[in-house]
Amino acid sequence: MNHLARPGAIQAVDIIVYPGFKALEAIGPLKVFDHANGHLAARGKGHGYQVCIASARTGMVASDTIMSLEAAKQINSLVLPDTAIVVGAHQIEAALLRCPEIVAWISAVKGRIGRLAALCTGSFFLAEAGALDGKRAATHSEAAARLRDRYPAVTVDAGAAFVRADNIWTCAGVTAGIDLALAMVEDDFGRGLALEVARDLGVCPRRPGGQPPFSITLSSQMSSHPKVRDLQDWILAHLADDLSTPMLAQRLAMSERNLNRVFQRETANTPAEFIEKARFELARRLLEDGRSPFKLVAARTGFGTEERMRRVFQRRLGITPRAYCERLAGPVPASQA
DNA sequence: AAAGCTCCCCGCCATA
DNA sequence: CTTATGGCGGGGAGCT
Numbered sequence: 001m002n003h004l005a006r007p008g009a010i011q012a013v014d015i016i017v018y019p020g021f022k023a024l025e026a027i028g029p030l031k032v033f034d035h036a037n038g039h040l041a042a043r044g045k046g047h048g049y050q051v052c053i054a055s056a057r058t059g060m061v062a063s064d065t066i067m068s069l070e071a072a073k074q075i076n077s078l079v080l081p082d083t084a085i086v087v088g089a090h091q092i093e094a095a096l097l098r099c100p101e102i103v104a105w106i107s108a109v110k111g112r113i114g115r116l117a118a119l120c121t122g123s124f125f126l127a128e129a130g131a132l133d134g135k136r137a138a139t140h141s142e143a144a145a146r147l148r149d150r151y152p153a154v155t156v157d158a159g160a161a162f163v164r165a166d167n168i169w170t171c172a173g174v175t176a177g178i179d180l181a182l183a184m185v186e187d188d189f190g191r192g193l194a195l196e197v198a199r200d201l202g203v204c205p206r207r208p209g210g211q212p213p214f215s216i217t218l219s220s221q222m223s224s225h226p227k228v229r230d231l232q233d234w235i236l237a238h239l240a241d242d243l244s245t246p247m248l249a250q251r252l253a254m255s256e257r258n259l260n261r262v263f264q265r266e267t268a269n270t271p272a273e274f275i276e277k278a279r280f281e282l283a284r285r286l287l288e289d290g291r292s293p294f295k296l297v298a299a300r301t302g303f304g305t306e307e308r309m310r311r312v313f314q315r316r317l318g319i320t321p322r323a324y325c326e327r328l329a330g331p332v333p334a335s336q337a
Numbered sequence: 338a339a340a341g342c343t344c345c346c347c348g349c350c351a352t353a
Numbered sequence: 354c355t356t357a358t359g360g361c362g363g364g365g366a367g368c369t
Binding site: 255257261308 | 360
């Protein structure tokens, strides 16, 4: 799910533009990464993101308003960034025709790139390149129907603010694009940094109601369906408890079979996936914030044992909890060694 | 370390 | 007819 292999390392991010791109969309994520770099520098950790404006050709690229951006980099399937973000445009179908190089590039790199994201109608580029086949995706609400009609293999979620499907991220609009970038920062450098950046920019990531502020990614996966939403809230408030599917089904007074179906339709997660993500995010946060012993973190998150927690970190991040702490917050105290 | 076990999930079909 | 739900059995991942 998370692509992340090297937390704390430099992340190369290419923001891909083309004539007529939406300036406002491009700038939001760009500033998110800027601010993240600022905070990291202040912490003495150097720059975290190396952001490039990229296009089919280098040089000035006109946006949808009076400003232009200079593409310093030409897209190139040999030198890949860790993350590529394709910006949207108003006349997206026309843009597709005008920029076959971008489609070809996505097509060539979609399986090899760490994170591939599209803002708003930028999702048409991903879809055209086949990167969204069989996957869920979000796009601008006015364009959702067109995306669905044009690419039947894509599961278009018209209600979602942003969607993560494996290494492919898509989002609905400008603010969702900022949330998407914040979620990337959260993945790479932790929730604390993401929230600092959100505060800088004066944006407030959506949160599950009533709960302490939770992961930005998780917030994007809250359903609007009342029963499912209640269940999600309840799960988040009871992570440390035993959360078996039969019990959850009983809470909603429906069969286990139906819970699976409804939950997935509403959240694009199986119940167990959602629970694991929630536990994982909470564990990350506890590990980042305090100096709780791993054993306590394992208990409070509901993983139960350090061993189980370790395996989840291994699977989702490719590193152990200890390595995660070390890379984010410096050495772990000897008491946990 | 390996084998068995448990739990989650899903395809398929029945039912309302 | 379509749509929502439930039951059954199997496959597979992860746990002990």
